[in-house]
Amino acid sequence: MDFEHVKGENKGKLVLFALSTCGWCKKTRVLMEELGAEYDYIYVDLLQGEDRDEAVEALKVWNPQVSFPTLIVNDKESIVGFDQDRIMEILG
Amino acid sequence: MTAGRSSKEIENYYQGLKKDIEASGYNFSPDEEFVKELLESILINKERYGYEACPCRLASGNKEEDLDIICPCDYRDPDLGEYDACFCGLYVSGKILAGEKRFTSIPERRPGPDERAKTMQEAKDAKIEFKFPVWRCRVCGYLCARDEPPEICPICKVGKERFERFM
Numbered sequence: 001m002d003f004e005h006v007k008g009e010n011k012g013k014l015v016l017f018a019l020s021t022c023g024w025c026k027k028t029r030v031l032m033e034e035l036g037a038e039y040d041y042i043y044v045d046l047l048q049g050e051d052r053d054e055a056v057e058a059l060k061v062w063n064p065q066v067s068f069p070t071l072i073v074n075d076k077e078s079i080v081g082f083d084q085d086r087i088m089e090i091l092g
Numbered sequence: 093m094t095a096g097r098s099s100k101e102i103e104n105y106y107q108g109l110k111k112d113i114e115a116s117g118y119n120f121s122p123d124e125e126f127v128k129e130l131l132e133s134i135l136i137n138k139e140r141y142g143y144e145a146c147p148c149r150l151a152s153g154n155k156e157e158d159l160d161i162i163c164p165c166d167y168r169d170p171d172l173g174e175y176d177a178c179f180c181g182l183y184v185s186g187k188i189l190a191g192e193k194r195f196t197s198i199p200e201r202r203p204g205p206d207e208r209a210k211t212m213q214e215a216k217d218a219k220i221e222f223k224f225p226v227w228r229c230r231v232c233g234y235l236c237a238r239d240e241p242p243e244i245c246p247i248c249k250v251g252k253e254r255f256e257r258f259m
Contacts, residue, residue, distance in 0.1 A: 021133035021147035023126055023181055024197045044150055056150070060204070066150060067200035082197035 001055055003040035006033065011091050014039035015072040017059045020046055024082035025069040031084060035091040044068070097135060102128050105135065113183070116248060118164075121177070121184045121195060130182045134163055148180040149202065159230075159253060160202065166230045166254075167201040175199075215256065228258035 003015065006029075014032070018025035020043040032039055044055045056066055062078040063070045071079040071087070079086050106128055110120055120127045133147030145151035146161040160166040168178040175198040176185035187193045203211065227241040228234070232248035241255035 019148065019150060021136055023130050023133075024148060026129070027197075056205075064206070065200050065202070065204040067202075068148065068150065081199065084196070 001042060001051065001058065003042050006039050006041065008033070008036045008038040011035075011037045012074045013072075014091075016041040017055065017063075017068060017070045017072075018043055019068045022068050027082050028069045028071065028087065031082075031087055032091065035088070037091045097132055102132050102135075105131055112249075118172075119184055119186065119189050121181050122189055123181075123195065127182060130180055146180060149200075155253075157208075162250075162254070164231055164248070164250065165202075169232060171198060171201055222259055225257055226259040227255040230254050230256050 014037055016025075016028065016032070016039055018029065018041055029041065042055055044052060044059070047055055059066055059070055062072055063080050065080075067080060069080075069082060073079065073090055079090075106124075109131070113120065130147055134144045137143075137145040137147060137151060141151050141153050141155075141158070143155055143158070144163045145158055146163055146165050149161045149165075151158050151161065155162075163180075164183070165178070168183055171178050172183060172185050176188045176193050177183065177195065177198055179198060179200060179202075181195065181197065184195065185193075188195050202208075222237070224237040224239065226235055226237045229241075229245045229248060229250065231250045231254055232245065234245055234247040235258060236242065241252050243252050244250070245254065
């Protein structure tokens with residue numbers, strides 16, 4: 001899977017599964033960037049065929065509903081949806 | 093993301109839809125910029141998939157599998173009832189419009205892919221015989237007993253393909 005990298009301060013391993021068309025995904029990215037965090041993201045809607053299947057399967061492990069945005073923190077916790085309070089708690 | 097779509101096109105789409113939905117008792121979010129971004133995304137999806145798939149969910153590209161997430165989706169009304177907003181935050185209740193409740197992201201009601209496949213199969217298997225079949229609009233709940241569902245739902249104006257066999 002090819003993730004896009006966003007430079008910033010290392011606040012742990014942050015991996016964001018998002019859609020390029022989704023409003024809450026955008027708000028999540030804006031918040032993470034305001035907090036200056038370094039992270040990787042992938043726009044699953046822009047993937048096709050096997051690449052998309054692979055991303056969906058990887059996300060399913062953390063979030064069986066396969067909803068967006070889903071932020072995986074340190075390979076330990078998943079934050080589903082635009083959970084402003086939780087994101088600020090972790091990255092604040 | 094704005095490539096190919098003028099702000100005038102978005103503005104017209106917004107104004108036209110806003111008038112229609114308000115006439116049926118629905119409201120867009122008061123965050124106009126957020127709403128316009130979502131509407132632009134719906135237009136992107138229409139171009140990409142051929143139908144107005146929900147911008148906040150992963151569309152499969154197969155219309156039959158995605159009927160439940162064509163905007164307005166099957167989950168809008170239950171979400172407005174329970175959370176005062178739809179999943180995208182495009183539609184909100186009067187409470188949010190009046191500023192009595194915080195506008196934020198809500199949990200996903202749509203079942204995951206595995207569960208959806210199971211439900212689709214169960215719906216195909218279940219059939220009871222009446223003099224007329226009863227059809228239910230999956231968006232607004234309108235029921236009618238006739239051979240075929242109407243071309244357009246008389247209540248919420250979605251197309252025939254959004255009806256399911258109810259009885």
